[in-house]
Amino acid sequence: MARTDVRFREAYNTLIEICAGLGESASLPSENALARSMGVSRTVVRAGLQRLSDEEIIRWEGRQKVLLRRPGAADRLEIRIDGPDADTLETRFLEWVLRFDVPAGTTLNVAQLSREFGVAPHVLQEFLAGFTRFGLVERRQRGGWRLLGFTADFAVELSEFRTVLELNAVRQLVALPPGHEIWPRLEGLRARHLDLASRLDRDFHEFSRLDEAFHTTVTGVVRNRFVAEFQKVISLIFHYHYTWDKTEEKRRNAAAIAEHLDWIEAMLARDAAASDAAALRHLRTSKTTLLSSMRSHRQA
Amino acid sequence: MARTDVRFREAYNTLIEICAGLGESASLPSENALARSMGVSRTVVRAGLQRLSDEEIIRWEGRQKVLLRRPGAADRLEIRIDGPDADTLETRFLEWVLRFDVPAGTTLNVAQLSREFGVAPHVLQEFLAGFTRFGLVERRQRGGWRLLGFTADFAVELSEFRTVLELNAVRQLVALPPGHEIWPRLEGLRARHLDLASRLDRDFHEFSRLDEAFHTTVTGVVRNRFVAEFQKVISLIFHYHYTWDKTEEKRRNAAAIAEHLDWIEAMLARDAAASDAAALRHLRTSKTTLLSSMRSHRQA
DNA sequence: AGTATGTTTTTAATAATTAAAGTCAGATCA
DNA sequence: TGATCTGACTTTAATTATTAAAAACATACT
CATH class of the missing domain: 1.10.10.10 (Winged helix-like DNA-binding domain superfamily/Winged helix DNA-binding domain)
Incomplete structure (x- = not known):
């Protein structure tokens, strides 16, 4: 058939x-x-x-x-269930790459991967084609695909790009009118940060989720399809790398919470310059963390 | 076979x-x-x-x-030549969309398009899949593809994204050391602008090429695979729309040259704030031009 | 006149096929 | 005896062929 x-x-x-x-x-x-x-x-x-x-x-x-x-x-006729949808596939693929730390340069095997993920080969093909635009994979000279991503270079460029996008979001955010829904949401995020800070000794691993919520809120003020598409991949990659690097996790999270709070305060005060500076500071820390996380993971 | x-x-x-x-x-x-x-x-x-x-x-x-x-x-065995490569396909596809002003929402016919472009259907398939990440096309519910791009929304978001990328480039550019190759290149571009300005009456249509060279030079200082990938598509789209809108082309080009020169001067003076302002001014004009070009083209 | 049905054509998803690459054991030669 | 070569086999991915579904068209019915 x-x-x-x-x-x-x-x-x-x-x-x-x-x-x-x-x-x-x-x-x-x-x-x-x-x-x-x-x-x-x-x-x-x-x-x-x-x-x-x-x-x-x-x-x-x-x-x-x-x-x-x-x-x-x-x-009635029997219907056999079919494979996962596009979003699930994306998440599972990135998880696979990130979790098993597939090295850059690996030849991806469409036949094998499609079996693994339970989708038809051409679905995976199409999916990989989408990632070529992100520089995550490339077509090999004679058929097949090669994984490019997740080198140090990639991480640096990704961080820089993320910084560009988030700074842009911050600049737009601080210019929003007083009645905008962003302000109560930021207040809520501040409260959640303070709450988590008070019980960090026990619940420090909850930070990963809060971090994602915070960045999603900030970048969410920019209504732009290009930004949104990138943000999905970026947040996934950062999320995974964060949850890996267990060294000093509590100390790192405490520092990040402090940086977030500075940033939130600056935005709530509608202070563009201070928000910019606070954002830059935090994003620089993030970049360093991402790079060190990749190093430590590679050694493991 | x-x-x-x-x-x-x-x-x-x-x-x-x-x-x-x-x-x-x-x-x-x-x-x-x-x-x-x-x-x-x-x-x-x-x-x-x-x-x-x-x-x-x-x-x-x-x-x-x-x-x-x-x-x-x-x-010797005969070898029949095969179809165009990926880059050619990209250009030809965008030309096709832009030149014939294919309306947003059009269902793309893979079989027909692949015949038209002389490539195998699955090659076109893969190519379209790459564009889904740019929000240019999407998968239809039950097979097939739908063209999304080139609405006014798309143009606005594209312009905004372009602005974000170019402003970032400008900020990096003005911070480059005096010995960097960018400075003589900017001097060269200034000379080319002044030259064209002096003979604009006759050669005003040469501006499109100069515009592309200028923007490529500025954004080229950012070494980032994500930026580079986007820049390719952005410049192509702006290029085509410029060459369409013939109304007041000479006047528009004269204005653009003036804006470019202000911008170049500010960068050569290493004046970050002035560069930023000049860039913003020009990019805003560009956005307006793109939008009006789309309107006039739609009516045509 | 408008709607329903019969028929044909076209399209895209997937199976099947085949060229090419990769793998491994055994043969051959220096 | 060890390195290289060949023969046979396995796996992979590009392309063709096939089929389900959609769309278009023509005809019949109320």
Whole structure:
């Protein structure tokens, strides 16, 4: 079989339900009406009607579609579940690369990876093609793919790019009007930082989530599809590297919380210069942490 | 035939040449040596040797590969030229979209487009997949692709993103040391601007090229793979829209030259604040021009 | 006249096929 | 005897072929 017939099977089961809901020797609506209500093409509807006719559930002659018997659960077709969607695949792929620390330059094996992730090879192909624009993978000279990312160079450039994006966000943020929803959200984030700081001895590993929430809030003020696309990948990469490097995690998180609080205060005060400076300070620390985390992970 | 045998044919022709350069009843080197020198796998070499043997050009028994006759031009295999490479495809695709002003929301037909551009459907598929990250196209619910880009929203977001990238470049540029190659290059660009300004009445359409050279130079100081990837698409889009909008082209170009010169002067003076301001002023004009160009083009 | 059905064409997802690369054991020669 | 070579086999990815589904068109019915 070339394409899967999942659509047909789903449509057929819907037809079964429609028939089950009908009275004795009732008639089915027109093909067009069925197609519209089921959200599939008439071709699929007709294939389903043919099958219903073959199974002697209906008598189908031209526009006459008369119910012969009420179908039961046994008449339904089985549907095998299919693979993960695009977002899940993205997360799983990056997790795979980051968690197992796949070295830069590794040849990626589409056939093997697609088995591993439970998707069709061409889905993975398409997915990897998307990453070439991010410089994460490249096409090899003679077929196949090569992983490029997660070298020190990559980390530096990623950090710099992140800095550019976040500074831009900060500049836009401090110019927002007093009534904007960002201000109460920042207040909330300040409270959460203070709360976590007070019980950091025990709950220091909660910081990773708070960090992500904070950066998402700040960058979220910029409504720009290009920025948004990058931010997804950036936050994932930073997130993973943070959760790896367990050395001095408590001390690092305490420092980061302090930096965040400075930054939040500056923004709440609408002080553009101070916000800029605070952001830069924190982003520089982040970059250093990312690089050292990569080093320590490579040695492990 | 599943895959093309271009590699085999090229390898075979190379083998023919090697044989032609050999003396009477000489021997060919080992399969490994041939594979290495020709840059193909042994499988291809062996297929080539088999063919040479079938054509009775060599006698092949184990590691004995004795030349029977000197092959001529008639023994070479024909190689049909294949389609355009990735960069050409990118340019041609964007040209197609921009030149014919394909409206946003258009369903892209992979089969048809691949015929038009002379590439295999899956090559185009992969290419489109790359553009999803730029928000230029998206996957449709049930197969196929939809063109998203080139709405007013897109133009605004693109312009804003461009501004972010260029301002970042400017900030890095003014901090470069006096001995850096950027300074003579900027001097050169200033001279080219002044030159063009003096003969603008006649050669005003030359500005498009100069504009591209200028922006490429400025953004080129940032060594960042993410920035570079975006810059390619951005410059192409701006370039095309500029060359469309013929209304008041001379006046617009004169204004742009003046803005560029202000900007160049500020950078040459290492004046960060003034550079920033001049850049912002010009980029704002650019954005306005892009938007009005899209409007006028839509009406045309 | 408008809607329903029958038929044909086109498209895209996936299976199948094939060229090429990679792998490994055993043969051969220095 | 050790390095290199060959033969056979395995795996991979590019491309073709096939098929499900959608779309377009023509015809029939109410």
